[in-house]
Amino acid sequence: MKRTAFALSASVAVVAAAIVSASAFSPVNAAQQPATQAPAAQATAPHVHPPNPTPTNLQVLPKNLTGDQVHEIMHKWEADLGGSCSTCHAADPKNIGPNGRPRLNFADDSKPEKATARLMYKMTEEINTQYISKVDNSGDPVTCGTCHRGHLGPQPFKATEDHDHDHPATPKQ
Ligand code: HEC
Ligand code: HEC
Numbered sequence: 644m645k646r647t648a649f650a651l652s653a654s655v656a657v658v659a660a661a662i663v664s665a666s667a668f669s670p671v672n673a674a675q676q677p678a679t680q681a682p683a684a685q686a687t688a689p690h691v692h693p694p695n696p697t698p699t700n701l702q703v704l705p706k707n708l709t710g711d712q713v714h715e716i717m718h719k720w721e722a723d724l725g726g727s728c729s730t731c732h733a734a735d736p737k738n739i740g741p742n743g744r745p746r747l748n749f750a751d752d753s754k755p756e757k758a759t760a761r762l763m764y765k766m767t768e769e770i771n772t773q774y775i776s777k778v779d780n781s782g783d784p785v786t787c788g789t790c791h792r793g794h795l796g797p798q799p800f801k802a803t804e805d806h807d808h809d810h811p812a813t814p815k816q
Contacts, residue, residue, distance in 0.1 A: 661816050664813055681737055682709075688779075694709075694710060695710030695711050695713065695714045696709050696710050697709065698710060698749075698750070699750050700711070700750040700752070701759060701765045703761045703765055704716065704764070719787075720760065720787055721784075722788075723786060723787035723788035723791050723792075723793070723797060724787060724791050724793070724794070724795050725791070725793035725794050726795050728747055729747060729757055730750065730751075730795065731746060731754055731756040731757040731760050732747040732749050732751070732753050732754065732757065733747065733751050733753045734746070734747055734748070735747065735748040735751070763787065767785055767787065768787065770785045773785045
């Protein structure tokens, strides 16, 4: 039981953050702003957007997540990998946004990076439930950022040169 709770802790923290931020920017708050302030508020107010649409194609994330919860996780993955939404999501040439550029079709599965990300998510969950949770007093679950550290392809690890300074020199042949 303890192990299951541990494995889910990372996702739950993300979801909790999503719920907090969603309520802070609820449409009700926006509607209560006096109309006379609207033009100024549009220029300076933090980015307020309507709730994100309910996901239709979740295959590895819990299927009951709301659009806002998925959005929060996506922002985390984006930051952990140092990419953008279009790293994994394909543009839809038939759906042109106000800036004249095609919008992304988030439910579409045509980019190989999206399939890889699904594998990576399952791997990360398994590392946490099957292995990390078995370490006594382990507190930090593995996240995408543990390996990726802001890069789409994890960078090779280079050990510092002086790690073996106490060893005798290797005999020359
Ligand atoms: C590293 C790859 C990756 C990045 C970067 C990424 N996504 Fe995703 N996204 C996925 C994967 C994989 C899924 C499907 C998850 C599943 O199958 O449970 C998904 C699903 C979604 C969905 C749900 C679509 C549906 O209807 O099922 C939305 C919305 C979404 N992403 C938005 C975004 C946004 C917005 C960004 C940028 C802030 C973003 N994604 C960045 C990989 C990514
Ligand atoms: C245990 C380390 C580890 C973790 C944790 C991890 N990855 Fe990866 N990931 C890798 C490695 C290593 C590669 C490179 C594989 C290759 O290129 O052969 C990779 C490759 C990828 C790629 C493909 C990059 C490309 O160039 O096409 C994506 C997308 C990706 N990971 C997403 C994720 C996401 C999203 C998560 C978290 C849910 C995650 N990874 C967690 C190690 C990790």
